Amino acid sequence: MARQVCSHLSAEFADALSEARDLLKEIFRTRQDVVIAPGSSSLGIEMAIANSIEPGDEVLVVASGYYADRIALMVRRHRGVPVKVEAPLRRCIPVERVAEACDAHPEARALCVVHVETSTGVVNPVRELGRLARRRGLLYIVDAVSSVGGMDVRVDEWGMDYCITGPQKALAAPPGLALLSVSERALEVASSRREEPFTFYMDVRGWVRATREPLKRYVTHAVLLVLALREALRLVLEEGLERRFRRHEALADAMRAGLRALGMELFPEEAYAAPTLTAVEVPEGLSSRALVRAVLEEGVRVSAGWGELADRILRVGHMGNVGPEHILRTLGALEKAMAKLGREVSGGVEAAAARLSEFEEDLLRPPDEVPELGAA
Numbered sequence: 083m084a085r086q087v088c089s090h091l092s093a094e095f096a097d098a099l100s101e102a103r104d105l106l107k108e109i110f111r112t113r114q115d116v117v118i119a120p121g122s123s124s125l126g127i128e129m130a131i132a133n134s135i136e137p138g139d140e141v142l143v144v145a146s147g148y149y150a151d152r153i154a155l156m157v158r159r160h161r162g163v164p165v166k167v168e169a170p171l172r173r174c175i176p177v178e179r180v181a182e183a184c185d186a187h188p189e190a191r192a193l194c195v196v197h198v199e200t201s202t203g204v205v206n207p208v209r210e211l212g213r214l215a216r217r218r219g220l221l222y223i224v225d226a227v228s229s230v231g232g233m234d235v236r237v238d239e240w241g242m243d244y245c246i247t248g249p250q251k252a253l254a255a256p257p258g259l260a261l262l263s264v265s266e267r268a269l270e271v272a273s274s275r276r277e278e279p280f281t282f283y284m285d286v287r288g289w290v291r292a293t294r295e296p297l298k299r300y301v302t303h304a305v306l307l308v309l310a311l312r313e314a315l316r317l318v319l320e321e322g323l324e325r326r327f328r329r330h331e332a333l334a335d336a337m338r339a340g341l342r343a344l345g346m347e348l349f350p351e352e353a354y355a356a357p358t359l360t361a362v363e364v365p366e367g368l369s370s371r372a373l374v375r376a377v378l379e380e381g382v383r384v385s386a387g388w389g390e391l392a393d394r395i396l397r398v399g400h401m402g403n404v405g406p407e408h409i410l411r412t413l414g415a416l417e418k419a420m421a422k423l424g425r426e427v428s429g430g431v432e433a434a435a436a437r438l439s440e441f442e443e444d445l446l447r448p449p450d451e452v453p454e455l456g457a458a
């Protein structure tokens with residue numbers, strides 16, 4: 083990004099956007115359209131909703147935590163009626179519960195789910211829910227912000243009409259873009275509304291055209307962010323998706339072992355714990371907010387929880403181009419921070435290192451070199 087900005091109307095930019103689009107399709111595993119739009123991931127989620135529903139439409143939302151609640155809020159803002167399907171906090175939503183909600187709301191138009199609920203570290207069964215959505219004729223909208231690039235996501239195979247992510251999580255690019263897949267069915271729905279969408283900027287048809295044909299401008303694009311995204315996506319595919327997923331699993335495994343050694347229990351049941359971030363309960367009597375502040379003093383940023391979990395859990399992100407040194411450094415910082423708060427603990431780094439030693443060193447290394455610039 084440290085370069086002269088080229089024009090958003092130039093062939094150079096059009097080539098970059100075309101390449102980023104095609105790489106993103108590979109990562110999303112889709113042959114349908116994808117959109118790259120300036121804004122954050124939330125723009126992508128709201129775009130999906132704005133184009134899919136009309137006033138009064140019911141929308142089923144798997145209520146898995148903070149990010150799911152935000153989807154319900156977006157549905158309301160677009161004059162829809164969110165129907166929350168409550169999920170257990172520590173495990174994924176049972177698919178039967180969503181099926182029952184479909185029975186109770188046969189007119190519902192869409193089903194929304196957060197793949198990795200970043201507020202709890204729980205993974206939802208997006209593949210199975212995709213089958214259900216198909217059977218019930220629901221548009222299927224998946225917030226995959228904390229999963230794409232760090233774990234398997236198959237847009238076409240799993241029947242997603244919209245799959246939304248952002249560059250700044252497991253894809254390891256700078257923030258500021260919404261990245262989403264758009265199915266043919268989603269486009270048909272957007273094109274056959276009773277009323278035009280109430281927003282110009284979020285009209286998905288405009289964005290699909292602009293991403294298919296980058297020389298036809300829709301709005302002035304975020305040129306440097308697209309150049310950076312292209313590099314990041316090249317790195318993702320250079321590492322290889324399967325390999326990248328295995329690296330995320332190995333690092334998550336080590337992080338869990340380290341945190342347990344420090345006396346912290348996983349917040350989700352292990353079978354439902356995400357490979358991209360780990361949420362743990364802080365020991366009795368310790369404030370997670372205080373711990374976050376103390377860890378920051380050691381130069382590492384981790385997060386507390388949201389809502390009722392705000393001061394009870396600690397969340398550690400380990401997605402993107404993360405390697406063993408980040409895991410060990412974070413655990414070391416946590417040990418020091420806990421000592422500062424009067425809890426002498428040890429063994430976290432050692433436990434994680436022992437786990438890491440079970441994996442091939444090469445597998446654990448993130449892609450850290452920019453590949454040669456190939457032809458677009």
Ligand SMILES: Cc1ncc(COP(=O)(O)O)c(C=O)c1O
Binds near residue numbers: 122125225
């Ligand atoms: C699951 C999930 N959804 C949505 C968002 C919102 O993304 P953004 O801040 O890029 O709009 C986040 C951000 O952390 C997230 O983790």
